[in-house]
Amino acid sequence: MQQVIITHKIADELTKALVSGNYDKVFTFTDKNTRLHCLPIINSCEATRNAYHITIDASDTNKTLESAVHVWRELSDNGCTRHSCMVNVGGGMVTDLGGFAASCFKRGIDFINVPTTLLAMVDASVGGKTGINFNGLKNEIGVFKDANTVFIDTIFLKTLDHQNILSGYAEMLKHSLISDDKIWARHLLFDFDKLDLKELSLMIADSIELKRRIVTEDPHENGIRKALNLGHTIGHALESLAMQKGKPLLHGYAIAYGLVGELFLSCALLNFPTTKMRQTTRFVLDNYGRPEFSCKDYDKLFSLMLHDKKNTGDMINFTLLSDVGEVRINQTASKELVFEALDFLRES
Incomplete structure (x- = not known):
């Protein structure tokens, strides 16, 4: 290690x-x-x-x-x-x-x-x-x-500029969602307009320690390390689509949008609390704005998700949550439900 x-x-x-x-x-x-x-x-x-x-x-x-x-x-x-x-x-x-x-x-x-x-x-x-x-x-x-x-x-x-701070913070927000309610709530309160580097340094240390614990337990992503993929199946598809369109999207922005879409799936499939999903969605939209894609992009996005390295066979594997800190790996969703998640992300 x-x-x-x-x-x-x-x-x-x-x-x-x-x-x-x-x-x-x-x-x-x-x-x-x-x-x-x-x-x-x-x-x-x-x-x-x-x-x-x-x-x-x-x-x-x-x-x-x-x-x-x-x-x-x-x-x-x-x-x-x-x-x-x-x-x-x-x-x-x-x-x-x-x-x-x-x-x-x-x-x-x-x-x-x-x-x-x-x-x-x-x-x-x-x-x-x-x-x-x-x-x-x-x-x-x-x-x-x-x-x-x-x-x-x-x-x-x-x-760093403001956008790149936000880009990194999306991964920290993901870490908070797979940690516990206290850490998640703390992340939703962070004020980017009054950037406190001392506070941010402490939060960075917490994020690194969480990731180190998970990676030590599962170095090659055979099990619990897949928890770190929360937000990444939809997020990577959005990032790849933006790259193909010649309008690159910062990785963290894509992951922030992916978190919204995959929390929607978590609500639909695993009864993740709707209130917590909407609080996280509001934080993302307030700070990251709205993603630029339309319903005409849905089939392409779904195709990109099918190429995700986490998949087995022809099924898309998602990492989802039943609550903050309660990770459920290797979850699947129908194409129709994935499209509903994209609708939610685009129209919230």
């Missing part, structure tokens, strides 16, 4: 990790935004200041096989060996793609994740999932591989 270190001294901690690894070469991997805004924060660490830098364009549309090939070529051309290390500095796109590229190169080199977005801190950098988008589908190709270490430093949150 990878080590997750929450720190306010990222350069010092990263130096210790790289020195103790006794690597022959160090590579850093960023997108253009994090190279500009985040790499300078860790470059007071001599081991990264003198590293070879690999950079790709920003946004999830670049989490592709072509980008992975670019990383492999840069590693190969610049003398990377099995005793080298790559430090991924960025959001989920960077940690996913960087982890995937490192896991495959020379059958696997060490990598360290330094997540710089709220979403990556609580989700993408923890849990050992790596991957790239392929054939119009989210995370279609990838491997389970832990980073050697994940360093969490909230100093990077100061570089």
Whole structure:
């Protein structure tokens, strides 16, 4: 299991990790935004200041096989060996793609994740999932591989805009729904207009600990780890549809909308309390607005759900709730009921 270190001294901690690894070469991997805004924060660490830098364009549309090939070529051309290390500095796109590229190169080199977005801190950098988008589908190709270490430093949150804070917070909201009523209620009260980074740091720690407990129990998603997929079946379909339309949707926004749709299914199939579903729906719509899709997109969305990796056979598997904290994995729903959930999401 990878080590997750929450720190306010990222350069010092990263130096210790790289020195103790006794690597022959160090590579850093960023997108253009994090190279500009985040790499300078860790470059007071001599081991990264003198590293070879690999950079790709920003946004999830670049989490592709072509980008992975670019990383492999840069590693190969610049003398990377099995005793080298790559430090991924960025959001989920960077940690996913960087982890995937490192896991495959020379059958696997060490990598360290330094997540710089709220979403990556609580989700993408923890849990050992790596991957790239392929054939119009989210995370279609990838491997389970832990980073050697994940360093969490909230100093990077100061570089984020309001939308990216919200994007990460959607995963924290999901964690609260699979936790308990107290944590869920606390998340519904968070004020984004008066951003309290100290309060947010405590909530980040809680989210990471929840995910670590689940991943430790089920590292390869054979059972309880599927709890973390709440909101993701509908959410990933919405995200893939937006990508295909050339109007990319931030991952967290897609998951927030997916939570609404899947709580609707939870009410219909498992008697999830309607009041709690409507409270969560109101929070999502107030903060994330409404998703942009129409009834003409329903068949395409359903087709995208059929491609979800969690499915068995020709059945769509949902993670649903009978109440806050009461997870029910491997749930199925008829096409008609899924369409009703999309109606609810679109018309609430």
